[in-house]
Amino acid sequence: MAIMYALKSSDNEIFEVEQKVIEQSETIKKMIEDGAATGEIPLQVSSKTLAKVLEWCKQRQHKTVENENDDNKGKRKKERDEDDDIKEWENKFSDELKADKDVLFDLLLASNYLDLPALLSFLCQLVADMVAGKMPEEIRRMFNIENDFTPEEEKAITAEHGWAFQP
Amino acid sequence: MNRQHQPHVSPSATDYSSFDFNVRPSKRRGSYNCGRCGLPKKGHNCNISTPTASTPSATPTPSDSSAVISAPTSLSASRPPRHQHYSHLRRALSFDNIDLSCESPEPDSVYEETVDPDPIVSGGLPAGVLWEVLRRLPPAGLLAAAKVCKGWRETTRRLWRAAEELRLRVPMRAQVGFIGSILQKCPSLVRLSLRMESDVDATMLACIAFSCPNLESMEIYTADTAINRITGDELGRFVADKRCLTSLKMEGCSNLGGFVLCSSSLSTLWLSDLYSLSKMIFNSAGLRGLRMLSLVLGSEITDASVAAIASTYSKLELLDLSGSSISDSGIGMICNVFPNTLSRLLLALCPNITSSGIQFATAQLPLLELMDCGMSICDPNSQDSNSDENCDVELQKAFNNKLHLIYQKLIIKHCRLKKLSLWGCSGLDALCLNCPELNDLNLNSCRNLRPDTLLLQCPKLESVHASGCQELLIGTVQSQVNSNFAALENQYPFKRSADGSKRIRVPHSFNQASDEDMKRRRVERRLCNVVVD
Numbered sequence: 027m028a029i030m031y032a033l034k035s036s037d038n039e040i041f042e043v044e045q046k047v048i049e050q051s052e053t054i055k056k057m058i059e060d061g062a063a064t065g066e067i068p069l070q071v072s073s074k075t076l077a078k079v080l081e082w083c084k085q086r087q088h089k090t091v092e093n094e095n096d097d098n099k100g101k102r103k104k105e106r107d108e109d110d111d112i113k114e115w116e117n118k119f120s121d122e123l124k125a126d127k128d129v130l131f132d133l134l135l136a137s138n139y140l141d142l143p144a145l146l147s148f149l150c151q152l153v154a155d156m157v158a159g160k161m162p163e164e165i166r167r168m169f170n171i172e173n174d175f176t177p178e179e180e181k182a183i184t185a186e187h188g189w190a191f192q193p
Numbered sequence: 194m195n196r197q198h199q200p201h202v203s204p205s206a207t208d209y210s211s212f213d214f215n216v217r218p219s220k221r222r223g224s225y226n227c228g229r230c231g232l233p234k235k236g237h238n239c240n241i242s243t244p245t246a247s248t249p250s251a252t253p254t255p256s257d258s259s260a261v262i263s264a265p266t267s268l269s270a271s272r273p274p275r276h277q278h279y280s281h282l283r284r285a286l287s288f289d290n291i292d293l294s295c296e297s298p299e300p301d302s303v304y305e306e307t308v309d310p311d312p313i314v315s316g317g318l319p320a321g322v323l324w325e326v327l328r329r330l331p332p333a334g335l336l337a338a339a340k341v342c343k344g345w346r347e348t349t350r351r352l353w354r355a356a357e358e359l360r361l362r363v364p365m366r367a368q369v370g371f372i373g374s375i376l377q378k379c380p381s382l383v384r385l386s387l388r389m390e391s392d393v394d395a396t397m398l399a400c401i402a403f404s405c406p407n408l409e410s411m412e413i414y415t416a417d418t419a420i421n422r423i424t425g426d427e428l429g430r431f432v433a434d435k436r437c438l439t440s441l442k443m444e445g446c447s448n449l450g451g452f453v454l455c456s457s458s459l460s461t462l463w464l465s466d467l468y469s470l471s472k473m474i475f476n477s478a479g480l481r482g483l484r485m486l487s488l489v490l491g492s493e494i495t496d497a498s499v500a501a502i503a504s505t506y507s508k509l510e511l512l513d514l515s516g517s518s519i520s521d522s523g524i525g526m527i528c529n530v531f532p533n534t535l536s537r538l539l540l541a542l543c544p545n546i547t548s549s550g551i552q553f554a555t556a557q558l559p560l561l562e563l564m565d566c567g568m569s570i571c572d573p574n575s576q577d578s579n580s581d582e583n584c585d586v587e588l589q590k591a592f593n594n595k596l597h598l599i600y601q602k603l604i605i606k607h608c609r610l611k612k613l614s615l616w617g618c619s620g621l622d623a624l625c626l627n628c629p630e631l632n633d634l635n636l637n638s639c640r641n642l643r644p645d646t647l648l649l650q651c652p653k654l655e656s657v658h659a660s661g662c663q664e665l666l667i668g669t670v671q672s673q674v675n676s677n678f679a680a681l682e683n684q685y686p687f688k689r690s691a692d693g694s695k696r697i698r699v700p701h702s703f704n705q706a707s708d709e710d711m712k713r714r715r716v717e718r719r720l721c722n723v724v725v726d
Contacts (some may be wrong), residue, residue, distance in 0.1 A: 131318075138322050146325065154329035162340035169318075174342050183340050186374060 027078050031058070033080075034066040041075035043080060047087045052141035053127040070139065085115055120152050127168065253656070323348050332361070332375070335576040353378035360386040364416060369396050376404035386412040398431050405517075409437050415445035421466075425452030432456045438668035460484045463513070467491030480506065487513035487539070496523040503530040513539035515565070521550030528557035536560045541614070548601035548621065555605045562630075565614040570601055572619035572641060599639055607631075615639055616658070626651055636670070637661055644669035656722040669723055674721040 029045040033054075049055045057067060069076065123130040134153065137145040157165055166173060175183070265548035318326065320520045327338055327348055339349040358360070367390075374381065375553075382405045385674060393413060401411065415421050432438060432454050442463040449467060460482050467488055483506045488494055494517035502512075502579055503526045512527060512535060524546060527538070535558050538545055546569050555558040555561060600622035605613070614635040615621065621639055629652040636642065638661035647669050659667050 059618055070255060094672075134318070138319060146322070150322065150325040151329055153326045154334075157263075157326065157338065158330055158334040160334075161336065165338065165341050171342050175340075180340070183346070 032066045033076065034068045034077045035073035036070050037073050039076075040066060041073075041076060041080060043083075044087075047080065047083045050083050050086060050142060050144070053142075054140065071136045072132065075129070075136045078129065079131050079136055079140065079142070079145070083118070083142070085112070085119075086144060116148070120148075123149075123152065124156065215502065235612075236315075246530060260718045271487040320348065324352070328352055332359075350378070354381065357381055358384040358386075360388075362388045363391055365390040367391050369400055372397060373400045373404065374717050376401065380404070383407055384410040386410075388414045388416065389419045389421075390416045392420045392422060395424070395427040398427060400422060402431055403436050407437055408435055410440040411435075412440075413444060415441075419445065420447075421445035422448050424448055425450045429453050429455065432459060454480055456480055457482060461486075463487035463489070464491075465489040467494070484508060485511035485513075487511070488517070489513060490516035490542075492516065492518055494518060496520055496526070497705060499523040499526050503527065508534050511537040511539075513537075514543065515539050515541040517543055518545055519543055520545040521547055521553070524550040524554050528554055531586065532558055532560075532561065536609075537563040539563075539565040540569055541565045541616075543569045544571065546570070548603040552604060555607045555610065561607060562609055563612040564610065565612075565616060567614050567616040567635070568618070570603075570615075570618040570620040572600075602646070622646060624648070629653065630689075631655070634658070636666075639666075639707075642666055647673070649673045654721045656724055660725045671723050674723065 030042050031045055031048055033041040033043055033048065033056075035041065043059070049058070054067065071079065123133065130149065130152070134146070134149045137149060156168065160168070165171070173180075224602040291541075322519060323345070327335060327345070330338060335349050335352060339346045359375070359379060361372070361375060372387070376385075385401065385405060385408060393415060401408070413421070423443070423446070428443075428449065428450055432441065433456065435456075435458075437458060438456060438535055440461040440463075441459060441460050442461070442465075444465045446464045447466050447468050449464070454462070459480050462480070462483060462485070464487065467490060486502065486506065486509055488498075491498075491514075494514060496519050498517075499514070499519050502509075507530060509531055512531070517540075519540070524540070527535070538554060538558065538561060540551075543566075546566070548570055551564070551566050551569075555564065558623075599620075601620050602623035602625075603615070603618075603621055604625045604629040607630075608628070609630055611630050612633045613626070613628070613631060615624070616635045616639070617640050618639050622641050622643050624636075624639075625646075625648040626634070627648075627650040629651065630653055630654040632653050634637055634649075634651070634654060634656070635658045637658045639659075640661055640663065642662060644663065644665040649670065653675075657670050657674065659670055
């Protein structure tokens with residue numbers, strides 16, 4: 027019988043999750059080890075984001091369990107199929123996130139806070155892919171950043187890297 | 194992934210994370226000292242147990258905005274020192290198809306090196322996360338990111354500073370200033386690889402020497418449009434100056450002339466396109482540590498040069514004299530000097546060597562694992578053969594039979610050889626290989642190799658490249674490779690009788706188990722791949 031934990035989101039929604047699934051989060055794992063996690067575990071993550079995080083964790087969990095059950099026979103082919111499945115799932119996952127940048131950034135911060143290295147690195151790559159090839163102005167719009175350079179500073183930077191923006 | 198336990202971001206930098214991208218993050222930054230015992234956090238493993246109350250999410254920081262997430266600094270204190278995790282992590286960024294990578298600068302140490310006590314975080318991302326995002330950008334993206342805002346500029350600056358490896362494509366119109374401005378950003382560069390589309394000259398070399406004090410590996414590749422003007426003297430000065438340099442690769446060395454290289458650190462030297470190499474001067478004291486030497490496409494490299502190489506470097510593990518004019522006697526010298534060290538020998542495009550030289554090398558160099566003799570044993574009548582290519586097979590065969598006396602045979606028996614390349618050896622008509630470790634054989638365009646004189650006894654072969662070979666030969670390769678395999682299996686159902694004189698077939702019921710085994714083995718064994726275009 028799997029041990030279940032209750033996670034409470036910042037907007038007070040409760041998520042029942044298996045221990046194995048949430049232990050991927052170093053932060054929560056630590057809390058459980060320290061005995062801090064009796065009853066509900068309150069997290070500073072919105073329910074919408076937390077649902078996404080758990081979706082990721084369950085998919086990862088699924089993968090590791092299946093690998094353990096495999097014996098050597100025909101492993102190669104199976105692994106390849108599995109990899110394809112995971113790729114497909116990840117593509118779908120990232121397409122959803124790309125469509126809704128708010129969710130993406132929420133998730134990025136949540137994965138940082140919950141210390142989920144795999145998710146964090148996946149998301150950072152996703153964001154990097156979105157940033158790559160964009161002009162500074164487009165990046166600012168994407169992240170909602172204000173340009174805090176003075177015109178002089180901006181000029182100096184452009185002079186320094188003028189060639190970077192040449193075709 | 195076994196990076197599970199590596200925190201990807203510096204918790205000490207994650208104090209200020211706000212969804213409101215316009216709000217300047219708080220001035221406060223994570224403490225360098227452990228929250229519990231007060232000792233400096235770097236390299237510190239706190240042994241004071243974590244009080245439950247300080248556990249990060251058990252006590253969510255009350256905040257006026259629900260959007261603020263704070264990752265507590267105490268998180269890092271109970272963990273082993275971060276730099277141990279990071280030390281083997283590599284960072285890679287790419288520039289066009291070419292990258293910049295830096296050996297894992299742990300964000301912590303990077304922050305510490307800055308005097309500014311207030312590292313700016315912006316774009317709504319915690320500094321550590323921003324670092325993780327930006328380090329995945331290609332250099333061009335990184336330069337664009339530097340223009341976004343001050344916080345991003347700062348992070349990109351740190352990324353450049355931390356970079357240890359840079360791969361850069363230098364566009365045609367770029368001036369020395371281009372390389373200079375990039376190299377100035379990365380003083381800790383250890384490995385530099387340049388793909389030059391503009392000309393290469395001594396000024397650039399001086400710029401590299403000046404900007405990268407710790408350079409260990411330098412590669413310069415030249416595009417067709419670029420001219421490499423570096424002379425032997427200039428290269429000699431560079432090598433003498435760079436005391437850490439262990440590996441030097443340079444393409445397009447057509448203006449090198451002669452050269453004298455002196456370096457106690459250099460272990461790999463790869464120079465290509467040595468068309469006009471007038472004289473080879475090997476300073477015997479110069480490169481004592483050399484392990485790998487490639488002098489490619491130097492038609493002036495002769496047996497005399499081999500003698501000089503052989504008398505100078507006694508510990509070569511790799512020798513690549515592809516495109517040289519050496520002959521079998523040069524191979525003989527190589528065999529005399531390097532029997533105990535040489536594991537890779539590349540003699541592609543050496544028209545003066547013959548199959549007996551190659552046979553001799555394989556017989557005399559017991560450590561050999563890789564041998565490339567591509568385009569060396571060429572058909573003396575290649576022009577005729579070429580014109581024959583469109584004729585039907587029968588005609589060509591008749592033609593070949595008539596000429597086969599001048600074709601060469603190659604017999605190699607070697608217990609270590611793993612890779613053998615005979616691509617374009619159209620002068621070969623017979624090949625016999627007994628190489629138990631061989632796993633890759635390249636016979637592309639060995640178009641005069643005859644199926645009836647081919648013998649492959651190489652049980653570990655994984656791929657044979659045979660495009661441009663005779664149809665029949667491809668069939669023979671396939672069947673021989675598979676019979677190697679079959680022979681292995683046929684051993685199973687037989688058992689020696691008591692007197693040892695005769696083999697009898699074991700009744701079927703006896704070896705059901707082994708049958709299962711075999712099936713299993715058949716599945717697991719990777720079948721040899723015969724690759725044809």
